[in-house]
Amino acid sequence: MALIVQKYGGSSVGDADKIKHVARRIIDCQAEGNQVCVVVSAMGDTTDELLDLANQVAVNPEGRELDMLLTAGERISMALLAMAINELGAKSLSFTGSQAGIMTDEVHGNARIAEVNPDRVAEALDAGNIAIVAGFQGFNRDSRDITTLGRGGSDTTAVALASALKADLCEIYSDVDGVYTADPRVVPTAKKLEAIDVESMLELAAAGAKILHIRAVEFARRHNVELRVRSTFSNDPGTIVLADENGVKQMEESIVSGIATDKTQAKITVIGIPDVPGKAAAVFTTVAEAGANIDMIVQNTPTGSDVTDRVSDITFTLPKGELKKVLDALAQNRDVLGYRELESDDQIGKLSVVGAGMRTHSGVSAILFRALAEASINVEMISTSEIRISVITGLDQVDDAARAVHKAFDLDGDSVATIYAGTGR
Ligand code: ADP
Ligand code: ASP
Ligand code: MG
DSSP states (O other): EEEEEEOOOOGGGSHHHHHHHHHHHHHHHHHTTTTTEEEEEOOTTTTHHHHHHHOOOOHEEEEEEEEHHHHHHHHHHHHHHHHHHHTOOOOOOOOOOOTTTTEEOSSSSSEEEEEEEEHHHHHHTTTTOOOEEEEEEEEEEETTTTEOOOOHHHHHHHHHHHHHHTSSSSEEEEEESOOOOSOTTTTOOBOOOOOHHHHHHHHHTTTTTTTTTTHHHHHHHHHHHOEEETTTSSOOEEEEEEEEEHHHHTTTTOOEEEOOOOOHHHHEEEEEEEEEEEHHHHHHHHHHHTOOOOOOOEEEBBBBBGGOEEEHHHHEEEEGGGGGHHHHHHTTTTHHHSEEEEEEEEOOOEEEEOOOGGGTOOOHHHHHHHHHTTTOOOOOEEETTTTTTEEEEEEHHHHHHHHHHHHHHHOOOOOOOOOOSSOOO
């Protein structure tokens, strides 16, 4: 008998009919002779709606209370799914994250899983039940509080449970047939990949492809969890995430595995900062103390006639939501940092081209920049890793950039990708 962990995302359980559809799929999987543990997300856009509500009653809601609020979303869907399964004649029990033994650190809103003790889940499975676990939530022993794992975190709950239960397979069910060469909502001609190597998947997730939560991919790599991304609404086998790039090569030939866009970033430029050792350290210490998570960094070549008064500019990107607190922190430290002025822009987009084949093939940057130039897209910043090139463009240009670059790398498919549900929010 195999043990399968299945995770159903918000759009898969968006209403009562969809919950009943998911219930039937799960029962079919059990009827094929498997033990099934299911992780479920909040219905539809519930998490966003709860966040909107919180922001209507408070400017800066406390992390603890936000986590109490948001975890209610998954609690609703887990109970409804268990009821729907029981109604169809199978046996099911639902569990909150803490009941399922998901123990985390105490960081509200972005907690990391420290350990998983799924005794109750294992007992339920052994007694012939389908176990339903609320995704995205955990419990911290020291603070004795409920935590959440960050947006999209139900994927990570699923992979962590699959690892702790020693499951044979972890399936992530969503509203598209698998991992595509780009977000099909942005590039309609994106192609589904049969397989992707875990390194490329990590880079795509980090670059904004929200089909998988980055921590889920990291966890799967570290603990050798077999991971497959599939659609709730079709029987397509989906995309398998493979540990080894060579296994992928037999199925996918291109140098570039995919393209991702990210519209959640902003940038700050610290203008006229003295060109002396220690200034970059001072800037980024201030940024770190403000608790921000920065991404790209660029420093201009210093200008000025004499070595003693040379100045340069430092630009970096960070999540939009952290812009204000970082600008405030830099402004407060202006005297110590000695810069001339601060500039910021939250109307930027990031485009990333990812592929393990970049290690061994040259010419990827040439194709990328030619495609951007032909589409008249101005590049504001560039950063690279061994298997990724990212550029910052204007927010209103990034989708056009993605389509142009997708085409230039010959990734366009013959048909338009199917999006079965969801609002893309
Ligand atoms: P769920 O609620 O099931 O977790 P998400 O909305 O978090 O679903 O993730 C699925 C969405 O991810 C898709 O609907 C699609 O718009 C988006 N997406 C972004 N990049 C990709 C990609 N490379 N392949 C497939 N989907 C992607
Ligand atoms: N419901 C949470 C969110 O919307 C977690 C998840 O769906 O994975 O971010
Ligand atoms: Mg998701």
